Amino acid sequence: MANFVVDKNGIKRYLVTIKVNGNEYTKMVKANSLLVNFLREDLDITGTKKACEQGDCGACTVLLDGKPVNSCMVLTLSVDGREVTTVEGLASNAKLDIIQEKFIEHSAPQCGFCAPGILMAAKALLMNNPHPTELEVREAIAGNLCRCTGYVHYVEAILDAADSQ
Amino acid sequence: MYLPDFEYFNPDSVEEACQLLLKYGSKAKAIAGGTDVLVKMKKELLAPEVIVGIGQLSQLKKIEYVPGKGVVIGSGVTHNEVQNSKVLQEKYLSVSEAAHQMANNQVRNLGTIGGNISNAVPSADMPPILIALDTTAKIVGAKGERTLPLEDVFAGPNETVLEHDELITEFVIPDGSFTGSTYMKFGLRASGALAVVGVAASVQMEDGVIKDARIVLGAVSPVPVRAKKAEDFLKGKPAGEEIFAEAGVIASGECKPISDIRASAEYRKDMVRVFTKRALNKAANEGHV
Ligand SMILES: Cc1cc2nc3c(=O)[nH]c(=O)nc-3n(C[C@H](O)[C@H](O)[C@H](O)COP(=O)(O)OP(=O)(O)OC[C@H]3O[C@@H](n4cnc5c(N)ncnc54)[C@H](O)[C@@H]3O)c2cc1C
Ligand code: FES
Ligand code: FES
Numbered sequence: 001m002a003n004f005v006v007d008k009n010g011i012k013r014y015l016v017t018i019k020v021n022g023n024e025y026t027k028m029v030k031a032n033s034l035l036v037n038f039l040r041e042d043l044d045i046t047g048t049k050k051a052c053e054q055g056d057c058g059a060c061t062v063l064l065d066g067k068p069v070n071s072c073m074v075l076t077l078s079v080d081g082r083e084v085t086t087v088e089g090l091a092s093n094a095k096l097d098i099i100q101e102k103f104i105e106h107s108a109p110q111c112g113f114c115a116p117g118i119l120m121a122a123k124a125l126l127m128n129n130p131h132p133t134e135l136e137v138r139e140a141i142a143g144n145l146c147r148c149t150g151y152v153h154y155v156e157a158i159l160d161a162a163d164s165q
Numbered sequence: 166m167y168l169p170d171f172e173y174f175n176p177d178s179v180e181e182a183c184q185l186l187l188k189y190g191s192k193a194k195a196i197a198g199g200t201d202v203l204v205k206m207k208k209e210l211l212a213p214e215v216i217v218g219i220g221q222l223s224q225l226k227k228i229e230y231v232p233g234k235g236v237v238i239g240s241g242v243t244h245n246e247v248q249n250s251k252v253l254q255e256k257y258l259s260v261s262e263a264a265h266q267m268a269n270n271q272v273r274n275l276g277t278i279g280g281n282i283s284n285a286v287p288s289a290d291m292p293p294i295l296i297a298l299d300t301t302a303k304i305v306g307a308k309g310e311r312t313l314p315l316e317d318v319f320a321g322p323n324e325t326v327l328e329h330d331e332l333i334t335e336f337v338i339p340d341g342s343f344t345g346s347t348y349m350k351f352g353l354r355a356s357g358a359l360a361v362v363g364v365a366a367s368v369q370m371e372d373g374v375i376k377d378a379r380i381v382l383g384a385v386s387p388v389p390v391r392a393k394k395a396e397d398f399l400k401g402k403p404a405g406e407e408i409f410a411e412a413g414v415i416a417s418g419e420c421k422p423i424s425d426i427r428a429s430a431e432y433r434k435d436m437v438r439v440f441t442k443r444a445l446n447k448a449a450n451e452g453h454v
Contacts, residue, residue: 002175011170031173031216034203053166054204055272056357067245067274072166073203074275075196077173078218121270142356143269 002080016080020045021089033076036060039086047087047116051145058144061117062086068124070143087116090123099123099161106157110148118144122158131162166207172215179305179334182219187307187330189215195332196220197241198275200268201284225279225334228252235339240279240332244268247278257338259453263294263348263365269357279333282318285325288384292319293365294348296381296389298338306331319388342377343367345448349440353427360384361428362436364416366444368404375399375449380412380441385422385433392416395441404449406442413442 002014005028013028020043027042036053039045039062049059053072060072063085071084090097099122102108109115118141125132125140132140137158138151146154176182186193194213196202197220205211219225225241228250236256238247247253247264254261267273267281267290281291282302292315300315307330315336320326327333346367352358363383369376378399380392395416402408417438424430447454 012172014173030170032168032170034168037167053207055200055268058269058271061271064274068271069274070271073198073200073272075173075199075203075216075218077175078199078220124270139356140270143271 002077014077014080016076018076018079018081019083021085029076031075031077034072035062035064035074035076035079035084036071038076038079039071039084045086045088049113049116051113056145057114058117058121058141059114061120061144063120063124066124066127068121068143085120085123087119090119097123098165099126099158102157102161102164103154106153106160108149108153108157109146114144114146114148118146118154122154122161125158126162126165130165132159134159137162168203168206169212171213173218174215175218175221177222179219179222179224179332182217182222182332183305183307183330185215185217186332189217190329193217193329197225197277197280198243200272200276201280219332220277227335230256233340235337235341238278238336238338240282240334240336241277244273244276244278244281245270248273257298257346257453259294259346259348259365259448260291260298260338262454263290263350266290266348266350278336282315282336283325283327283333285319285321285323285388287322287387287389288360288363289389290348290350290360290363290383292389293363293381293383294346295336295338296391297346297348297365297367297379298343299341299379300336300338302333303335303337304331305334310334316389316391321387342369343379343453344370345450345452345454347444347447347451347454349444349447351436351440359427362422362433362440364437364440364444366441366448368399368445368448370404370449373403375402375404375408378412378445380416380445382416382420382437382441385420385437390420392419392437392441394419399445406446409442409445409449412445413438413440416441 051059193215225239244264348365422433
């Protein structure tokens with residue numbers, strides 16, 4: 001269990017070390033801290049979005065040890081010592097990930113609020129299955145709701161990204 | 166949405182977790198994947214003062230075949246681990262497919278089989294297929310352990326027979342005589358929908374004759390139930406579409422669903438008829454699928 005200090009109200013604050021996008025961060029958090037809020041508020045890494053906050057919409061999708069999860073349903077304490085990748089971690093050296101390139105090329109997002117989550121879900125898919133079928137793509141992003149587009153361009157963009165890697 | 170304050174413990178073993186649950190009694194809640202507990206806390210349906218995290222216990226993370234015992238599934242394995250398990254895909258694809266039909270990929274990476282059972286929601290997807298395969302649950306508490314048929318673990322909606330200090334550690338699907346099994350979930354969308362009805366069937370076939378059968382219905386009563394009249398009707402009969410259709414009518418007649426936001430009682434009854442027939446057909450003809 002992580003080390004903690006007790007604040008003036010008797011609430012414990014725990015010391016956690018979490019690797020986010022390759023950088024290690026050590027912070028004090030309360031037991032009730034959720035990963036999505038830790039990323040956005042404690043680390044100011046705000047690419048990860050919040051919408052439903054109940055596991056339904058996928059806007060908060062991040063990779064935890066390489067697997068996509070809803071960061072609105074993960075306690076920060078349970079991530080101590082583990083590795084998180086957010087949408088900010090996709091591009092390297094200012095070069096966009098191929099999926100990001102294809103999202104732009106296909107005009108896949110409209111308002112874009114769902115895009116960080118869909119990017120992470122798609123990234124997880126292509127890491128495990130570089131050449132998915134259309135059905136596999138649809139299944140991989142089934143946990144991501146988009147209220148703008150109807151998904152067709154997203155599916156096309158992800159399939160195109162798979163073909164272009 | 167933020168969670169209220171609580172005290173968090175991260176025990177190193179099941180035994181330590183049980184001691185903590187004993188010590189804090191009804192103030193404490195165990196959490197595995199958290200996909201249910203955390204959502205309920207956000208909705209203010211639950212406000213535990215103490216949370217005991219069991220999601221990282223490696224003790225609960227195995228899926229293995231033990232000759233003479235059966236397939237052992239640790240309660241802490243996630244739905245995606247059930248779905249992708251080579252052991253299950255080989256022996257009981259029906260179980261990994263049931264996990265595959267749940268929620269969505271992100272939730273399946275968090276939610277556990279132990280949480281799905283212990284939550285005891287009538288529409289939960291794992292209970293029917295596991296009961297159909299005669300699964301037992303090993304329960305460990307601060308004062309000892311016991312093993313129960315999974316069927317007897319459920320006490321009502323959101324209620325199990327577990328004492329406050331008890332945890333399920335593993336499920337065992339015993340080596341058995343079933344030659345086929347399947348779970349069919351009927352939801353209102355292809356993905357992420359809870360079951361309107363869920364039907365699991367298992368059969369023991371011998372030369373085209375049904376030696377034994379189990380039909381387990383989800384989402385039609387306070388706990389997952391077996392359609393025992395339909396099961397009895399099938400025993401000793403030759404397998405065939407008409408027999409299975411008749412079993413569907415019997416199962417539909419013996420279940421007592423309620424009407425709710427997802428479907429009316431009448432509709433559920435009719436879907437039980439349809440999916441019992443289809444599930445039996447599949448289990449009899451295609452093995453564990
Ligand atoms: C968006 C979304 C979609 C969903 N879709 C489905 C679906 O399609 N089908 C379905 O069946 N469910 C669904 N669920 C419900 C939920 O994800 C599952 O029931 C999941 O398996 C719960 O597991 P968990 O580990 O997250 O449980 P937790 O939230 O950690 O725990 C749930 C309950 O079980 C208890 N518990 C956990 N582990 C044990 C144990 N080993 N021994 C004793 N008690 C224990 C906890 O104390 C708590 O009371 C969905 C949830 C969400 C958020
Ligand atoms: S904000 Fe996490 S799933 Fe919607
Ligand atoms: S682009 Fe607006 S929600 Fe998806």
